[in-house]
Amino acid sequence: MSQGRTLTFNIFRYDPQVPDDKPKMVKYQLEEAPGMTVFIALNMLREQQDPSLQFDFVCRAGICGSCAMVINGYPTLACRTLTSKYPKGEITLMPLPGFELIGDLSVNTGKFMRELAERLKLWLHPRNDEVDIHRIEAPMDPEEAAKLYELERCVECGVCVSACATKQMRDTFVGAVGMMKIARFELDSRDARSVEDFYHVIGNQDGVFGCMTLLGCQDNCPKDLPHMQQIAYLRRKMATALV
Amino acid sequence: MKVNSLQYQHTHYAALGSPWSAKADRIQSATGILLGCFLLAHLHFESSILFGKETFYQVVQFLEGGMFSSDGHGMPIVTKVFSIFIMVVVMLHAAVALRRFPAQLGQWRALRNHMQGIKHKDSHAWFWQLVTGFILFFLAPVHIFTMITNPEIGPHLSAERVYHANAWLLYALLLPAVVVHAMIGLYRVAVKWGLIRHRKGLRKAIKVLIIYLMTLGILSLISYIMIGRSLVLPITPFVP
Numbered sequence: 001m002s003q004g005r006t007l008t009f010n011i012f013r014y015d016p017q018v019p020d021d022k023p024k025m026v027k028y029q030l031e032e033a034p035g036m037t038v039f040i041a042l043n044m045l046r047e048q049q050d051p052s053l054q055f056d057f058v059c060r061a062g063i064c065g066s067c068a069m070v071i072n073g074y075p076t077l078a079c080r081t082l083t084s085k086y087p088k089g090e091i092t093l094m095p096l097p098g099f100e101l102i103g104d105l106s107v108n109t110g111k112f113m114r115e116l117a118e119r120l121k122l123w124l125h126p127r128n129d130e131v132d133i134h135r136i137e138a139p140m141d142p143e144e145a146a147k148l149y150e151l152e153r154c155v156e157c158g159v160c161v162s163a164c165a166t167k168q169m170r171d172t173f174v175g176a177v178g179m180m181k182i183a184r185f186e187l188d189s190r191d192a193r194s195v196e197d198f199y200h201v202i203g204n205q206d207g208v209f210g211c212m213t214l215l216g217c218q219d220n221c222p223k224d225l226p227h228m229q230q231i232a233y234l235r236r237k238m239a240t241a242l243v
Numbered sequence: 244m245k246v247n248s249l250q251y252q253h254t255h256y257a258a259l260g261s262p263w264s265a266k267a268d269r270i271q272s273a274t275g276i277l278l279g280c281f282l283l284a285h286l287h288f289e290s291s292i293l294f295g296k297e298t299f300y301q302v303v304q305f306l307e308g309g310m311f312s313s314d315g316h317g318m319p320i321v322t323k324v325f326s327i328f329i330m331v332v333v334m335l336h337a338a339v340a341l342r343r344f345p346a347q348l349g350q351w352r353a354l355r356n357h358m359q360g361i362k363h364k365d366s367h368a369w370f371w372q373l374v375t376g377f378i379l380f381f382l383a384p385v386h387i388f389t390m391i392t393n394p395e396i397g398p399h400l401s402a403e404r405v406y407h408a409n410a411w412l413l414y415a416l417l418l419p420a421v422v423v424h425a426m427i428g429l430y431r432v433a434v435k436w437g438l439i440r441h442r443k444g445l446r447k448a449i450k451v452l453i454i455y456l457m458t459l460g461i462l463s464l465i466s467y468i469m470i471g472r473s474l475v476l477p478i479t480p481f482v483p
Contacts, residue, residue, distance in 0.1 A: 073362035097360060165366045168357045169350040203260035205342065209268045212343055213435040214366045215442075232437025239265045 005032040007041065007083055010092040011053070015103040025092075032083055038091065039067050039079035042105075054104035062222060065155030068162075069105045070094040075162040077222045096162040109158040113177070120174060120201055122181045127192040144189060151184040151230070153223050160227065163216030172206045176217030176227045179208060183230045186237070199241040208234045267339045272432045274336035279429040281329065282421060286456055289401075290463035296398035296470070297483045303396050322394035330387045340376060368427050375424035382417045398481040399474060406471020407478075411464060418460040426453045 007030050014023035028045050039060055046053045058064035060079045067078040072092050083091065099107035116122070160176035161167050167175045174182075179202060185191045186198055202208045208231060217227040288306065292299040307317025345351050358370060389410070404410045430449045433439050 070360060073360065075361060094360060097357065163361060163363060165354055165357045165361075165363075165369070168353045169345055199265075200260040204264045207260075207264075209264040211435075212369060213431050214363070214369050215434065216361065216363045216366055219363060219365065228434060228442075229437055229440065232435065235268070235436060239269055241265070 005089050006030070007032050007086075007089045007091060009041065009045065010090070011045075011105065012094045013053075013104050014101065015052075015054070016101055017103065032089070036083045037079055038069075038071055038081045038083060038093070039077075041083055041091075042078060042093075054102065054106045056106045063155060065109070065157030065222075068096055068109070068157040068159050068222070070096060070162065075159045075220050077157060077159075080222055096158050098161050098164075098168055099158060107158070109156065112158065112161070113156045116174065116178050117181075120178055120182060122178075122185070124185065124188065124190060125192050126190060138190075140189070144187065147187055148184055151180055151187070151225070154180055154225060155223060157222060159220050159222055160217035163220040165214050165216065166210060166212050170206070170210060173210050174202060174207055176221070176225075176231065178202070179211070179231050179234055180225060180227065183234055186234070195237060195241045199238050202234065203238045203241065208238050211235070267342060270335060271339040271342075272436065274332050274339070275428050275432055277332055278329075278336060279425040279432075282425045283456075286422075286459055286463075290459045292398065292401075292463050292466050292470075296481050299398050299401075300481055300483055307396070319394040319396070322396060323391055326387050326390040326394065330384070330391065333383055333387065337380060344373065344377075369431070372424055372427045372431070375420040378416070378420040379424060382413065382420060385413055386417055395480075398470060399478050400480055402467045402470035402474060403476075403478045405464065405467040407474070407476060411468055414460075414464055418464070419457065422453055422456045422460065426456070 009028040009030065010025050011028060012023065013026045015021050028049055030041055030044060030049075033040070037060075039057055042053070042055050043057075046055075055069070055078070056066040057079065058066045060067075062077050062080045065077070068075060069078055070076075070093070071078065071081055072086065072090075075096055078093075083089075093105055095101055095105045096107050096109070099109055099112055102108055154177060156177060158177075160180075164173075164175055167173045182198060182202055185193065186195070204210065211231055213228075213231070215228055217231075221227060288302055289299075291302045304315070304317040307319060307321045309315050309317040312318060345354055354370070358367065389404070393404070405414065426449050430442075430445055433445060434442055439445055
């Protein structure tokens with residue numbers, strides 16, 4: 001354990017709210033503590049050196065997906081990144097590209113996720129529209145539930161969007177998060193939408209046929225979600241849909 | 244009253260998904276696999292010159308349908324017809340692959356920013372596929388047109404083309420472009436449709452294949468240049 005090292009942070013600083021502010025990289029130094037994560041280091045920097053430093057966090061445990069940023073060229077969660085991972089002790093932090101910048105390392109992933117959910121209609125469309133609160137809910141097959149749970153693990157951190165060059169080049173592309181959620185409802189037996197319905201949502205250049213399989217999503221997802229298999233599954237499914 | 248919201252949504256979605264999106268994707272992958280496999284065969288056939296003039300001669304006679312002719316000699320028309328077929332496949336592949344090209348300057352800027360900011364090997368591999376794909380737009384048709392207009396292949400005939408007609412320059416540029424493009428392409432098509440679950444082994448195999456095919460191509464190109472240098476113009480076709 002590299003204890004007591006001096007870490008050097010190069011942090012992107014820019015506040016769009018401040019008139020005449022220009023994007024710049026600012027250097028900070030901090031003494032490393034045992035088990036320190038980038039998230040802990042950022043909090044210490046803000047407490048001890050620069051209270052104006054902006055970044056997001058809620059859970060500090062890789063569940064909320066708020067603290068995603070680009071760390072030394074890899075988009076990932078700050079709270080799950082140990083500083084000891086970097087032998088040189090130099091850490092460069094950039095905000096996630098592809099999202100609206102709130103300031104410094106803070107980006108508006110929430111706005112993006114909400115727009116995506118509305119556009120792709122990412123909620124359950126029940127088979128039976130008639131509401132009857134007295135009806136007993138049909139049990140779900142445990143295997144199906146496990147499959148859905150696997151895809152539900154997405155924390156909407158935005159890493160897959162930032163890691164995807166396709167998404168960066170085509171703003172309207174739904175990205176891995178969109179396809180993951182579509183796949184989740186496609187697998188759900190309670191959802192009334194047919195393959196053809198889903199085709200009309202993602203069977204185009206903005207959806208699964210726009211994916212160029214660069215796999216930035218697969219290689220960077222902090223929750224290790226099976227993006228590669230999932231997108232391939234959707235591609236096969238959509239390619240054989242009779243539209 | 245039952246609200247038929249789904250029917251409404253269906254009509255709302257209808258404008259977004261076209262059957263051609265799926266068709267274009269299937270055509271791109273199918274033509275890509277065909278061309279990639281053809282390249283693997285092509286490079287092995289032409290490098291049979293490394294085993295000597297006679298081996299190459301026999302390979303050519305066999306591929307040109309020598310067993311179907313009365314005198315056992317191959318017919319260059321076979322090469323001509325096959326080259327036309329490959330040209331059509333290349334055009335089809337290029338037409339659907341164009342969907343992937345960044346068409347606007349802003350997209351190139353976004354790609355450059357992404358490549359500079361995010362470290363990701365597969366994205367870089369795709370970039371090289373893009374660059375080589377662009378190069379192939381200009382180099383591949385030149386080679387294929389030559390094979391349509393002058394389909395004569397043989398140890399001396401090919402060597403004449405390589406050395407005396409200066410085709411070596413075209414081949415020296417075409418070889419790395421086509422090998423890199425095709426091998427990364429075969430890798431991508433396998434992961435794209437979920438033909439494999441783990442990429443690590445395939446990635447290694449592709450790297451080995453690129454090195455192997457480049458070596459094969461360079462050695463046979465040198466071989467043709469050497470044969471070409473030793474020939475006196477006008478050349479006489481090789482007969483064993």
